[in-house]
Each structure stands twice: as C-alpha cells, then as structure tokens.
Amino acid sequence: MTKIDWYILRKLIGTFIYSLMILLVISVVIDITEKIDDFIKYHISLHDVIVDYYFGFIPHIAALLFPLFIFISVIFFTSKMAYRSEIIAILSAGVSFRRFLRPYWVGAFLFGGILWLANYWVVPNANRIRTTFENTRIHTPDNEQSQYDRTSRIDSFTYVTFGTYDPNYKSGSNFTMEKVDKQLMTVKLRADRITWDSTKKVWRLDYVSVRHMDGLKEKWYSRQDSMLKIALNPKDLLEVKNLQEAMTTPDLRKYIKREAIRGSEGLNTYWVEYYRRTAAAAAVVILTLIGGIIAAKKVRGGSGLHLAVGIVISASYIILMQFTTVFSTKADLNPLVAVWIPNVLFGGLALYLYRRAPK
DSSP states (O other), rough: OHHHHHHHHHHHHHHHHHHHHHHHHHHHHHHHHHHHHHHHTTTHHHHHHIIIIIHHHHHHHHHHHHHHHHHHHHHHHHHHHHHHHHHHHHHHHTOOHHHHHHHHHHHHHHHHHHHHHHHIIHHHHHHHHHHHIIIIIIIIIOOOOOOEEEEEEESSSSSEEEEEEEEETEEEEEEEEEEEETTEEEEEEEEEEEEEEEETTTTEEEEEEEEEEEEEEEEEEEEEEEEOOOOOOHHHHOOOOOGGGGOOOHHHHHHHHHHHHOOOTTTHHHHHHHHHHHHHHHHHHHHHHHHHHTSOOTTTHHHHHHHHHHHHHHHHHHHHHHHHHHHHHOOOOOOOHHHHHHHHHHHHHHHHHHHOOOO
C-alpha cells in the first residue's frame, strides 16, 4: 500500500461515512413522520423511542442499504478524482488499471467483512430490540388472531394438531397427538381442550382419550384430565412477523433445523435470510468494483452522469433481488440460487466492465 493507495482508501472511507450519516438521518426522519401518530397514541416517551426503538432501527436500515451506500460513495469520490484528472495522472505514470484498483479491493473486503459480521450477530440483536418494541408497545397482543387446524411436527415421530388455538389465552380445542413409527401409528391421543400451565411448564388436557396400537393389539383408555409434557410451548405457536430478522445466524440455523423436523411450511423465507447475510457482504465487493470501474473514466457529463448510471444500476440490483426473493418465498425457487442470482449477474457485469476499461 503506497501513499496513493492510502489516499484513495481514505477517500472511500470518508465519503462512505459521510453519505451513510446523511442517509441515516433522512431515513430516521421519514420513519418518525410515519410513526409519530402511534408514539402519541400509546403515550410513548422520547427516551423509550430513542433507546428501545431507534437503537434497533438504525443498525437495521444501515445494514439493509449498506451495499448501495458504499456503491454511491465509490462513484461519487472516484468521479471527482476523474474530473480533476487525478486518475489520468496515475495511469500515465505507468500504474496499471489493475494496480490502481488495489485500494478498492482492500476497501471492499474491509466493508464486506464488517457487514458480514454485523449481519451474523449485531443486526439481528438490533432487530430484536426493534421488533420487541413494535410488538409490545405499538402492536399489542390483542391483535393476535386465533388459529385453526394448526398441525406441527415436534420430533421425528410425533405430530400434534390443534383444531383451534387462541394465543391470547394459550389454550385450544380438539387437540390430537399422533406418534408414528415406520409409517405405523403407535399412539393416538385426543383431548377436547388443551391449556398451557405456565407454572409447571406443561400442557393440561381435559377429557382425554388415548389409543395404544401394537400390530393387531390395541389398548384404549380415557381420563377426565391429564398433564402432557412435549417439546412445544406457546411461543412456538405464535406467528411473529419478520422473526427471521431478529435471530442471530446460529439461532437461525437451529430454528430452521428444528422447524424442518417438525415439517413446517414457508421455511424458504428463513433460508433466504440465512443466505442473504453472506450474499450481502459479497455484494459490497462486487458493487465497489463496478463503481470504481465506471467512475474512473473521465466523461463530459462529469459526476452527474456517473451518479445517474450508479442510481440505475442500484435500482436494477434492488429490483432483481426483490424479484428473485419473491420467486423463492412464493414459487419455491431454491433460496441459495435466488439470493446469489443478482451477485452472479452483477459479478459478470463487473468482469465485462473491467475488460472494457482502459489498462
């Protein structure tokens, strides 16, 4: 790393921090205007809003737009260098274009690593703060709706079904539990009503009937009430919006594995979030190189033309990411493929632009 490399790297870091602060302020102001009525309606103090909500919101929005922030920053300061003929002077001194891009590689991997670490641990914890505030202070538990015909697989051979379940009272009716061994049902339990006992951490059953089956042999008995301890608690039955965003990557991996055993549907949403955390870091590297290659060429339009091209590329990346994500969550496209399609396509664009750039 020479003085010129450090000069470019300082420009990259300084411009990125400056643009990040401006856009974060704009994002917070827009969010406040949208939620100010809720803050007033529920009598939420300014201290609670700042500590319990915006401490979680700011890392969330920063991580969400991080690749685009750095892309615009690279285009902005590089086009300024090109406009002042600094890049022409560097290349005329015998520095190859590949060598000129070294500080961009260093900055890209630096910021990509920061985003990767943040997405794995910091941002999920911030999202937990934000979502907890929204669910407890703005969206009250009364908004939780009853569920009907809810079936879950709690281990490799046990299935439970709730005819109805009310999350507000943690109780349900028409409960059934079935145990299956090698495609043969061995136990079937039915209860007219089921209620969670928060003190003993078990389910209390009313009007229970149990059938034990062993080939042609069968035993049946009934009870007025009974206690049932299984690996299922009321939290597992709640449908929390954007739950995947509030889990660290190790927790998210465990959750996906557990829900896959239970046979839960809609896991593509969680797989997309799992793979996106790594793909976003790779996007930082790709977009940094694209921005440096595009803006390094001095054009008559100056910085304005470079920024216009950057905005078009940014919009294209966002649209493509949203398009592939919807195809994964709604049309069963492989989540790994869906998340990496934009990076592969824009990586090809970066390679094409590099081959066309003056060496």
